[in-house]
Amino acid sequence: MGLGSRDYFRDGDGDMEWNSDAPAVRIIIITTLVALILQLVWTVPVPGGLDRESLLDRWLQMDTSAVLSGQIWRLVTYAFLHGLSPWHFIFNMLFLWWFGPTLERMYGTREFIAFYLSAAVAAALGGVAWDLSMQDSSKIVGASGAVLATTMLYTMHFPRQPIGLFFGLLTVEMRVLMAFLVFLDGFYALAQWGGRMGGTGVAHPAHLLGVAFGWAYFHFNWKITGLLNIFESLQERWKVYRARKRLKVFSPEPSSPLEEDVDRILAKIHEQGEASLTPKEREILTKASRAYRERR
Structure with a gap:
């Protein structure tokens, strides 16, 4: 049985469908196709030469020296670019189209996107480690690392799934x-x-790191969006902590003996009238009135 005979690749007439319930796979393929077109047509002259190079390659391809200088976005963006060979793009997108939708349905769109991008980063880090060990700085484009991670994850779930190669000949x-x-x-x-x-x-090496990431994701039952949720929760707690530190809590001063006497005298006036006050109590009220004016 080949891949094309599975139910989620066919519509009612038996033709391949565009995986309508796997939006992440569609978005990744469309984005990668648009990037490939831009790579071919959006070019600039190579400094000091007659050749031209893709502007997307210049800014988005995986370049170890550029990453080490702080351009960390390349750890992800290179996975949406491809070389000049059309087969590089075709086989990567075919494998993603074959195996990605099933995984997206199993894990959910958000988790699948997180897995795919994380796999791309893992593969890129493998390239960085290889360059450092070989004292080199190679440039990498292609989704192969992330696609092989996807293929490996599919294999871990369905190791005995038959797949037809060479148009079903094998x-x-x-x-x-x-x-x-x-x-x-x-x-x-x-x-x-x-x-x-x-x-x-x-x-x-980047391919092998992608495979290793797919295996580890399955073996350790990772949930990348779960880690992101924990990070978001920590962010919210930090915001609450900062907000609490900025709050000024009013703490009233303890009552003085004078204030206690004033409270007692005012209660007496309420019950018995001002005429009931003794000269000493009147003196206390006068003293308290002077003290309140000085506080202002």
Whole structure:
């Protein structure tokens, strides 16, 4: 059974549908397609040369030296860009279209988006670690790390799911396909690490970190939006704490003996009238009146 035979890829007439109940997958694919078009047409001259380069690449591609200088947005934005080979874009988006909708339905749109972007960051950090270990600063574009994380998560849920390759000529289980992809990336990464092979133009370490993130997400039952909710809760508590610190609480001064005498005398006037006051009590009222005027 190939991927196209699953019920969530077909409508009533048996044709593939545009995953109407998986909005995150649609948004990611459309955004990536728009970015690819802009990469092709929005170009600027390369400094000191005759060639031209994509302005999106210049500002959004994964660049270890740029990230270390503070341009951390590249840890995410590179995943929406692709190289000049159309197959890079096509296969990444096909894998996302095949496996993403099921996961989005299982985890919810918000959690799936958080997973996809976090996987992209994890893959980018793998590229940074690789560059630092190799004393290099490579430039990376492509959704492969996040897509492989998605594929790995799908495999963890459905390891024995059959998938048809080469237009259905070969059918293998998801776990076999995933093992083959990991083997390829691992082989080339080790060959580069050992100096047996130069750059292949593929970010194999980033791919492997994406796979590892997908495995860890399933194995440890992570919920990224849950972590975000905790962070938001801490933010709210901090705001409440700051607000409380700015509040000025009125604390009345303790009653003095003079005020107690005044209260007693006023109560007496209320009950018996002013004529009932003794000379000493009148003197206390006069003294209290003078003290109140001085406070003002």
